[in-house]
Amino acid sequence: MDINKQTQPAKIFIELILETFRFNGLLISVGDGLTKELGLTSSLWQVLGAIRETPIPMAQIARNMGLSRQGVRRSTNILIDKGLVQFKENPDHKRARLIVPTEEGRKVLAQLEKIQVDWSNSVSKEFSENQLKNVIHTMRFLSEKLYLL
Amino acid sequence: MDINKQTQPAKIFIELILETFRFNGLLISVGDGLTKELGLTSSLWQVLGAIRETPIPMAQIARNMGLSRQGVRRSTNILIDKGLVQFKENPDHKRARLIVPTEEGRKVLAQLEKIQVDWSNSVSKEFSENQLKNVIHTMRFLSEKLYLL
DNA sequence: AACAATATGACAATTAGTTGTCAATAAAAT
DNA sequence: ATTTTATTGACAACTAATTGTCATATTGTT
Numbered sequence: 001m002d003i004n005k006q007t008q009p010a011k012i013f014i015e016l017i018l019e020t021f022r023f024n025g026l027l028i029s030v031g032d033g034l035t036k037e038l039g040l041t042s043s044l045w046q047v048l049g050a051i052r053e054t055p056i057p058m059a060q061i062a063r064n065m066g067l068s069r070q071g072v073r074r075s076t077n078i079l080i081d082k083g084l085v086q087f088k089e090n091p092d093h094k095r096a097r098l099i100v101p102t103e104e105g106r107k108v109l110a111q112l113e114k115i116q117v118d119w120s121n122s123v124s125k126e127f128s129e130n131q132l133k134n135v136i137h138t139m140r141f142l143s144e145k146l147y148l149l
Numbered sequence: 150m151d152i153n154k155q156t157q158p159a160k161i162f163i164e165l166i167l168e169t170f171r172f173n174g175l176l177i178s179v180g181d182g183l184t185k186e187l188g189l190t191s192s193l194w195q196v197l198g199a200i201r202e203t204p205i206p207m208a209q210i211a212r213n214m215g216l217s218r219q220g221v222r223r224s225t226n227i228l229i230d231k232g233l234v235q236f237k238e239n240p241d242h243k244r245a246r247l248i249v250p251t252e253e254g255r256k257v258l259a260q261l262e263k264i265q266v267d268w269s270n271s272v273s274k275e276f277s278e279n280q281l282k283n284v285i286h287t288m289r290f291l292s293e294k295l296y297l298l
Numbered sequence: 299a300a301c302a303a304t305a306t307g308a309c310a311a312t313t314a315g316t317t318g319t320c321a322a323t324a325a326a327a328t
Numbered sequence: 329a330t331t332t333t334a335t336t337g338a339c340a341a342c343t344a345a346t347t348g349t350c351a352t353a354t355t356g357t358t
Contacts, residue, residue, distance in 0.1 A: 004263075004266050004267055004270065005266075006266040006269060006270060007270050007273065007274075008278055009273040009274075009276050009277065009278050009281060010266065010269035010270045010272075010273045011269070012273070012278055012281040012282055012285070013269045013272060013273035013276070013281055014265065014269050015281075015285055016281050016284055016285050017176055018214070019284075019285050019288050019289065020169065020172060020173055020176060020288070021173065021176075021195070021214065021215055022214070022215030022292070023169060023215075023288045023291070023292055024169055024170065024173035025215040025216070026215065026292055026295055026296075027166055027169060027170075027295070030295050030298070031166075041344090043344080043345090046170070057306075057307085058306080058307070059305070059306055059307075065167070065170065065171065066170055066171030066172075066174040066175065067174070068345075068346070068347095069305095069306075069307075070307090070308095070345075070346065070347080071344085071345060071346080073307070073308075074344075074345070075344095092354095093305090093306080093353075093354070094352085094353060094354085095305085095306050095307065095352060095353045095354080096305080096306055096307075096353085096354090097307090114153075116155075116163065117153050117154075117155040117159065118153055119298070120155060120159035120160070120162045120163050121153065121155060121156050121159045122294075122298065123159075123162060123291065123294045123295065123298065124156065124158040124159045124161070124162035125156075125158075126290075126294070127158050127162070127287070127290075127291070128158065129157055129158050129161055131283075131287055132158060132161040132162055132164075132165050132287070133161055134280075134283060134284070134287075135165055135168075135283070135284050135287050135288070136161070136164055136165050136168050138276070138280055138281070138283075138284050139168050139169070139172045139284070140168065141275075141276075142172070142272065142276070143171070143172055143175055145272045145275070146175055146176070146179050146272060147175075149179070149268070149271065149272065190314090192314080192315085206336075206337085207336080207337070208335070208336055208337075217315075217316070217317095218335095218336075218337075219315075219316065219317080219337090219338095220314085220315060220316080222337070222338075223314075223315070224314095241324095242323075242324070242335090242336080243322085243323060243324085244322060244323045244324080244335085244336050244337065245323085245324090245335080245336055245337075246337090
């Protein structure tokens with residue numbers, strides 16, 4: 001039996017994976033740089049950002065952001081120590097308390113947003129909406145395929 | 150002065166970042182699943198894969214793959230313990246020895262490649278070459294912008 | 299209503315990865 | 329040629345993240 005031959009799209013897909021790793025790493029390091037002054041790391045602002053609009057429990061943050069439940073728990077503990085978030089009883093679930101930003105947390109979120117807006121504006125300046133949307137769409141589509149396998 | 154308003158591409162760019170985090174996490178977990186039987190984790194096969202064609206020193210692996218030098222060192226040590234790679238004197242650089250696969254390492258690389266070919270073929274089946282290339286291109290373009298800032 | 303299956307968060311132990319520092323080597327500048 | 333700057337890899341200390349297990353709460357089944 002012959003060795004299966006790798007199709008052309010498959011080769012490019014592998015390239016895409018490696019590029020994703022690099023891009024992801026770059027985003028994290030740039031993100032860390034941007035928010036260093038706020039005393040936040042990527043894992044922290046990912047969690048803080050996740051409850052910007054609606055307070056949700058840890059497990060849901062994990063699901064939304066593609067993080068592990070335990071990782072979110074850890075980050076949440078740190079954010080609590082920093083006084084940026086707190087627990088709030090969840091009427092719908094006795095165990096799964098909501099994570100909500102404190103007053104201080106809201107201030108940091110506002111600063112975060114300011115930084116993010118300036119930065120994202122300047123980075124995305126030369127890109128069209130469609131170009132970026134296409135990337136997101138393809139990633140999501142690929143993700144679906146990955147889940148199925 | 151008004152708060153800077155976030156442009157539409159900027160908003161989508163932020164979405165793209167979050168999607169990248171999720172996609173990256175998914176790739177790692179799927180990759181770990183695929184290569185579990187070989188006793189390799191993502192960080193390990195990233196390093197092993199990097200020297201598939203040409204043996205290079207640790208620092209170069211790190212640069213190519215967007216990993217930290219120290220992380221690569223760690224992975225390399227593990228791969229050496231597992232007997233999959235070894236050092237080889239580098240005529241061009243006394244300090245920076247080349248990392249080369251052992252006989253056993255080459256076997257694992259072959260298995261890895263087999264798995265990778267089957268998997269990438271099946272995932273990328275419904276994607277056009279161009280669609281994937283566009284994603285890579287956009288990521289690289291974004292990366293350039295990120296470096297400049 | 300009773301039971302089974304799933305989701306959630308806590309904790310401990312382990313593994314993975316980073317940071318800071320150092321000495322050796324190589325490359326670049328003068 | 330000499331000096332300065334970069335790169336490279338090693339090591340140790342530290343921080344981050346994962347894994348496995350457990351008790352509790354919720355949801356789904358019968």
